[in-house]
Amino acid sequence: MYGRLPILKMLAATVAMTAAISAVMLSINWDGQEASTAAPKIDGLLNVMIVLSSLIFSLVVVMLFYALWKFKAKPGDESDGEPIHGNTRLEVAWTMIPTIIVLFCAGYSWKILHDIEKPAKDPMTVDVFSQQYAWSFGYPGKGDVWSQGEMHVPLDRQIQFKMHSQDVIHSFWVPQWRIKKDNVPGITTTAIVTPDKLGTYELICTELCGFGHASMRAKVVVEEPADFRKWVASLEEKVPQPYKESILQDTNTNPLPENEGGA
Amino acid sequence: MVAAIKRPGWIRGALGAVLGAAFGFGLVVALRKASGLPAFQTEQTGYPQVVVPLISGPLGFLLGFGCFDYWLRWAVGMPTIPEDHSQHGAKSWKDYFRFNTDHKVIGIQYICTTFFFFFIGGLMAMLIRAELAQPGTQIVDAGTYNSLFSTHAVLMIFVFVIPVFAGIANYVLPLMIGAPDMAFPRLNALSFWMLPIAGLLFVGSFLAPGGAFDAGWTGYAPLSTGAPLGQSFFNLGVQFAGASSIATALNFLVTIITMRAPGMTFWRMPLLVWANLSTSLLVVAATPFIAGAQFMVLFDRALHTNFFQFAGGGDVISYQHIFWFYSHPAVYIMMLPGFGIISEVISTHSRKPIFGYRLMALALIGIVVLSYSVWAHHMFVAGMFSWLRVPMMITTLLIAVPTGIKIFSWLGTLYFGKIHTYSTSMLFALAFIVTFTIGGISGVMLGMVPFDIHVSDTYFIVAHIHFVLFGGSVFTIFAGIYHWFPKMTGRMYDEKLGRVHFWGTLVGTWGTFIPMHWIGMDGMPRRVADYAAQFGDWNLLISCFAFFLGAVQLVFLYNMVVSWRFGPKAEANPWRAKSIEWLVSSPPPIFNFDEIPRVVGGPYEFGVPGARHAIMAGEGAEVEAPTPSVVGS
Numbered sequence: 001m002y003g004r005l006p007i008l009k010m011l012a013a014t015v016a017m018t019a020a021i022s023a024v025m026l027s028i029n030w031d032g033q034e035a036s037t038a039a040p041k042i043d044g045l046l047n048v049m050i051v052l053s054s055l056i057f058s059l060v061v062v063m064l065f066y067a068l069w070k071f072k073a074k075p076g077d078e079s080d081g082e083p084i085h086g087n088t089r090l091e092v093a094w095t096m097i098p099t100i101i102v103l104f105c106a107g108y109s110w111k112i113l114h115d116i117e118k119p120a121k122d123p124m125t126v127d128v129f130s131q132q133y134a135w136s137f138g139y140p141g142k143g144d145v146w147s148q149g150e151m152h153v154p155l156d157r158q159i160q161f162k163m164h165s166q167d168v169i170h171s172f173w174v175p176q177w178r179i180k181k182d183n184v185p186g187i188t189t190t191a192i193v194t195p196d197k198l199g200t201y202e203l204i205c206t207e208l209c210g211f212g213h214a215s216m217r218a219k220v221v222v223e224e225p226a227d228f229r230k231w232v233a234s235l236e237e238k239v240p241q242p243y244k245e246s247i248l249q250d251t252n253t254n255p256l257p258e259n260e261g262g263a
Numbered sequence: 264m265v266a267a268i269k270r271p272g273w274i275r276g277a278l279g280a281v282l283g284a285a286f287g288f289g290l291v292v293a294l295r296k297a298s299g300l301p302a303f304q305t306e307q308t309g310y311p312q313v314v315v316p317l318i319s320g321p322l323g324f325l326l327g328f329g330c331f332d333y334w335l336r337w338a339v340g341m342p343t344i345p346e347d348h349s350q351h352g353a354k355s356w357k358d359y360f361r362f363n364t365d366h367k368v369i370g371i372q373y374i375c376t377t378f379f380f381f382f383i384g385g386l387m388a389m390l391i392r393a394e395l396a397q398p399g400t401q402i403v404d405a406g407t408y409n410s411l412f413s414t415h416a417v418l419m420i421f422v423f424v425i426p427v428f429a430g431i432a433n434y435v436l437p438l439m440i441g442a443p444d445m446a447f448p449r450l451n452a453l454s455f456w457m458l459p460i461a462g463l464l465f466v467g468s469f470l471a472p473g474g475a476f477d478a479g480w481t482g483y484a485p486l487s488t489g490a491p492l493g494q495s496f497f498n499l500g501v502q503f504a505g506a507s508s509i510a511t512a513l514n515f516l517v518t519i520i521t522m523r524a525p526g527m528t529f530w531r532m533p534l535l536v537w538a539n540l541s542t543s544l545l546v547v548a549a550t551p552f553i554a555g556a557q558f559m560v561l562f563d564r565a566l567h568t569n570f571f572q573f574a575g576g577g578d579v580i581s582y583q584h585i586f587w588f589y590s591h592p593a594v595y596i597m598m599l600p601g602f603g604i605i606s607e608v609i610s611t612h613s614r615k616p617i618f619g620y621r622l623m624a625l626a627l628i629g630i631v632v633l634s635y636s637v638w639a640h641h642m643f644v645a646g647m648f649s650w651l652r653v654p655m656m657i658t659t660l661l662i663a664v665p666t667g668i669k670i671f672s673w674l675g676t677l678y679f680g681k682i683h684t685y686s687t688s689m690l691f692a693l694a695f696i697v698t699f700t701i702g703g704i705s706g707v708m709l710g711m712v713p714f715d716i717h718v719s720d721t722y723f724i725v726a727h728i729h730f731v732l733f734g735g736s737v738f739t740i741f742a743g744i745y746h747w748f749p750k751m752t753g754r755m756y757d758e759k760l761g762r763v764h765f766w767g768t769l770v771g772t773w774g775t776f777i778p779m780h781w782i783g784m785d786g787m788p789r790r791v792a793d794y795a796a797q798f799g800d801w802n803l804l805i806s807c808f809a810f811f812l813g814a815v816q817l818v819f820l821y822n823m824v825v826s827w828r829f830g831p832k833a834e835a836n837p838w839r840a841k842s843i844e845w846l847v848s849s850p851p852p853i854f855n856f857d858e859i860p861r862v863v864g865g866p867y868e869f870g871v872p873g874a875r876h877a878i879m880a881g882e883g884a885e886v887e888a889p890t891p892s893v894v895g896s
Contacts, residue, residue: 005678030781030784030785031717031784031785032784032785032786038713041713042713042714042716042717045711045713045714046708046714046784049707049708049711049714053704053707053708056667056700056704057700057701057704060670060674060696060697060700061697063671063674064674064677064693064696064697067674067677067678067680067682068677068682068684068693071613071677071678071679071680071681071682072681072682072684073614073681073682073683077681078839079614079681080614080615080681080869080870081613081614081615081679081680081681081869081870082615082679082680082870083615083616083868083869083870083871083874084615084616084618084678084679085616085617085618085619085620086618086619086620086621086622086675087618087619087675090619090675091619091622091668091672094667094668094671095622095664095668098663098664098667099661099664102660102661102663102664102707103657103660103661105660105707105711106656106657106660106711109656109711109712109713109714110653110656110712112713113652113653113712113713116713117649163646167485168483168485168486168489169483169485169486169579169645171644171720173720173788175717175785175786178713178716178717179716179717180644180716180717180719180720181644181646181716182644182645182646183646184579184580184645184646185485185573185579186573186574186577186578186579187573187579187580187646189646202795204786204788205788206719206720206721206788206789207483207720208409208478208479208483208486208790209486210409210477210486211404211405211406211409211477212405213405213409213790213791214405214788214791214792214793214794215405215793
């Protein structure tokens with residue numbers, strides 16, 4: 001009975017629509033500026049998803065509108081359609097093909113996740129302290145100097161952010177880096193970022209933390225290593241004692257991926 | 264007067280509420296006095312003198328209103344009052360405001376109550392969009408804004424989407440399976456009357472010192488454990504909504520399993536029945552988890568139990584695990600009944616059997632099973648054990664498969680059918696397929712950990728949730744309301760106004776929620792009263808579409824109210840459907856059937872010569888033996 005359907009034409013329409021939607025959507029930079037090594041990988045994943053999503057969407061739309069055009073009842077027609085109860089081969093197809101597609105998506109995502117979280121040999125650690133409604137930053141490798149509301153990091157060096165919240169949950173997000181991680185009271189969480197573009201960015205709190213949530217922002221500066229060293233040297237304050245204690249009290253229940261393979 | 268106090272009803276209910284609240288209040292004050300504490304405690308998380316009456320007052324109301332009368336007499340050994348069906352069915356509008364055990368009355372009580380809260384929640388959405396129309400804060404301050412979006416979400420989820428499906432199913436499901444009522448009519452009535460209590464607690468929290476709860480509908484600890492008194496209103500409202508939900512699900516399960524008409528095998532059940540069976544399986548097992556989570560928060564607040572206090576040895580992230588172990592299945596609780604409605608509407612209006620009926624039913628069960636194994640995809644950036652992200656990602660993506668089966672099977676149903684689009688329900692059903700596909704696609708994208716890391720807690724999430732819950736669930740709710748409106752009211756609604764409502768809702772939904780994807784990916788976080796100026800233009804556009812979407816719902820309200828009162832009389836089966844509810848009058852007689860119908864075939868045998876789904880009383884003789892078919896065998 002499916003011989004009666006113009007399968008090839010419908011497929012052609014689906015492919016054409018997929019190509020048109022993908023062409024438009026791929027030409028737009030959805031996620032904004034890329035400023036870390038993770039960003040192009042995540043945006044690449046988005047692009048693959050744009051093509052796959054356009055395909056699924058186009059298939060549904062073509063199937064729906066062809067049916068509406070071809071099988072719409074004429075006015076006054078009170079007869080029933082054909083008593084087709086199903087088609088096992090078709091049903092197996094639309095179970096198996098999506099399964100393969102989503103398993104591909106899962107495998108591809110897993111690989112990218114592995115790539116963007118791979119620890120480097122000589123990462124720099126930055127302690128991130130969050131509290132209602134302010135950010136501050138400690139540099140444990142640089143004599144524990146402390147900066148409030150402004151963080152500088154060197155270009156092209158992997159940074160491991162160790163996050164410590166003093167009160168409720170906050171979340172660390174620099175959109176241009178594409179990396180986000182909650183700051184959870186009582187535990188230390190980790191995020192890995194390798195900034196690869198000079199510039200000034202905004203650190204945004206993305207976990208609801210109270211009435212000041214929308215204004216809980218900090219300035220992030222990515223600069224040349226020499227400038228960074230100068231900036232760190234200019235910092236006079238040390239990380240306050242209560243913050244140091246909060247690091248020691250944290251349980252490390254969110255270790256780096258490579259440390260938990262045998263766990 | 265004495266008689267009015269002795270009789271179950273509003274007067275005794277009000278008295279019960281006052282006495283219950285006074286008892287709770289007195290208990291707290293007396294115990295505190297006896298312990299040498301000051302009578303009142305007004306730390307922001309405490310207020311036991313308010314929290315305890317918030318439990319005992321509603322219970323007193325339910326007791327006074329008559330929800331427990333029959334059981335109490337039985338429990339204490341008093342002679343029970345013989346059932347004279349005086350609490351069954353509605354003769355005038357007043358009967359809808361009583362403790363009523365008729366599933367049809369309860370169904371309408373549910374639907375009207377939930378739509379009441381839908382419009383209140385919708386007004387809050389309008390306020391939210393008014394505030395967000397421009398950067399900066401103009402209309403409400405940041406704290407009130409947090410209360411508004413929290414209450415908006417909670418009303419829509421707990422006292423609109425979840426219970427309105429229970430309401431539609433309450434009305435339709437017993438008719439559909441040929442049962443005279445639900446299995447436990449008194450429990451059914453109790454379930455309903457707990458619902459307005461939940462809604463009033465949510466809305467009433469605006470009166471609490473410190474304002475309404477403002478930690479989001481997710482109520483993450485420790486923000487919620489330290490929040491002002493309004494949070495306790497939320498904790499308790501969830502208990503009433505949850506208990507209502509669990510009792511109803513239990514009722515549906517027993518009804519579906521034991522009360523199907525003779526001949527209705529599992530494979531002859533309409534898909535709406537399958538959908539409610541699946542949903543109820545989710546509700547009974549998952550809902551206790553959110554009830555537990557909210558009790559733990561309440562205990563942390565009032566009794567200093569330290570479940571989620573890191574300084575007291577508690578674990579912050581465990582709240583999220585317990586919460587999402589309910590709240591992810593909850594999104595399927597809010598979707599599966601809608602799937603059932605869409606199957607009924609599409610099959611009826613394309614005059615075709617459902618394509619792949621058995622796979623459709625199995626897909627529902629597949630979703631039930633998988634949905635218990637995906638909860639931590641809400642926590643990819645939460646700092647949970649990192650490796651857990653990968654298995655949760657795989658199960659999350661796999662759940663798209665049974666959902667895809669449903670989409671393709673609905674499309675398959677249309678082919679070689681005779682598609683009628685005159686009814687608003689079919690328009691909503693067809694639009695649902697496309698809109699829900701978008702929500703499904705963004706759901707798959709969110710399931711992929713690296714992309715989720717970027718867009719988690721941004722407007723992309725807001726866009727996704729509204730595409731699946733508004734473009735998905737609410738579209739199916741509208742489809743269901745329009746589809747069964749003639750059956751429920753005995754009147755036809757105005758299709759012209761229905762079409763205005765449909766097209767307005769479709770344009771409003773896409774206009775409001777599509778751009779939210781874009782600003783989310785571009786860096787706008789969610790749950791903020793103020794945002795960067797670069798998103799100003801998009802937000803203004805979104806707000807305009809949102810106001811339009813809100814205004815169009817008034818057309819729906821007008822259509823429903825006026826048609827219910829003045830619409831032309833509906834015949835028994837205006838859509839020429841096959842399932843049993845259409846074989847009785849509109850509205851159905853008080854006990855549904857003079858004699859239980861006999862089911863002789865599948866529910867969607869359109870176009871099969873001589874096929875019948877059910878044979879009603881008195882017409883058995885002239886019907887020949889049914890033609891065997893693929894489905895109904």
